[in-house]
Amino acid sequence: MSTAASAILRLAALAIVATSLGGCSFLGANFAMNRMSEKECMMRAMYFESNRSSAEGMLAVGTVVMNRVDDPRYPQSVCGVVGQKNQFADGVLVRPMTDSGAVLAAQVADQVLRGSRHPGVQNAQHFHTAGLRFPYNNMFYVLEAGGNEFYEKRSVR
Template sequence: MSLLKSWTGGAAILLALAGGLRAEVTVSQSNDPTEVAEQGLMSVLWTERSAMSAIDKRRVTALTMAPERSKKHATLPEVLSAKWLAAQPAAKGGEQFQCLSQALYFEARGEGVKGQQAVAEVILNRVDDPRFPGSICGVVHQGNSRACQFSWYCDGRSDTVRNKGAYAEVAKVARAMIDGAPRSLTDGATYFHTRAVRPSWSRRFAKTASIGHHIFYANPVRTASN
């Protein structure tokens, strides 16, 4: 019998004599490769669970669920077009739809369809981003005591829609984007500005697209080295 076996046996006897039957079982399990593997698996699962719980629930939903599409728009084009929109019925919807339609009307009614889709992408990307409000209306109306994210909402001017035809067109874009049209134009952008200005904040973000009269930006990807 080896010295190690003698020591182990002696330890077990002492534990048993001391009423340490449970401790003897623990010593036995510590030498079971299966038990060690199970303990390692539990540790990994616990780490993953802790990491997942730290992620905003909206982000988890966006990563794990496909966009909800209405039956009416079971098949939506990768990029919307004037021809496709002309074939669609008049757009309708509730409060969130109206907020997106208004935003597109005041921010992008002078753009082509592609430019309107790009602006809609920014708003919907913000909804999915935990740094912004979790609804379309919340994003569109976001602001503070100094200014609003979308200046038309708090510039002191009337928000009455005067061009009904233009509103009907952007409303179709809003409907298609809410129904799940792909966000394929701006590469995840959450910011934009017109070409006529160059705001200081634009230097802090990564340019992702230039469409119509707007330039689009996203938060730069951070790695362990930066």
């Protein structure tokens, strides 16, 4: 085998190993999402979106994820919902969870996947950082928790 062919094989092997360890995309395939459990996807959404603020904030985020899973307009799995482009924090499925918030996220994820919901979230499928305001009149706010404001989109009459 030539030196160039050997170098190409080494680079290809390194790329495959790096993407499988980091959960990144390689040639358009998202290896991270394909190998993550529903619990891990839920944990990651709650961890990154609630800023590890509280169990209440994590439960509220988890409730939004499940509200979307239950709606036919969205993917029918937790990982599908969390992995949707431009819907959750950048890198939510690939960034490392580095502090004790991951332990709390695991506990709350178990509760959500067993059916627990934050009653204040109601049917909300959306949230944004608390304190921001947008000029849309179809946003009906239902709860502030974990540094986020949760809202339903409703038709304006």
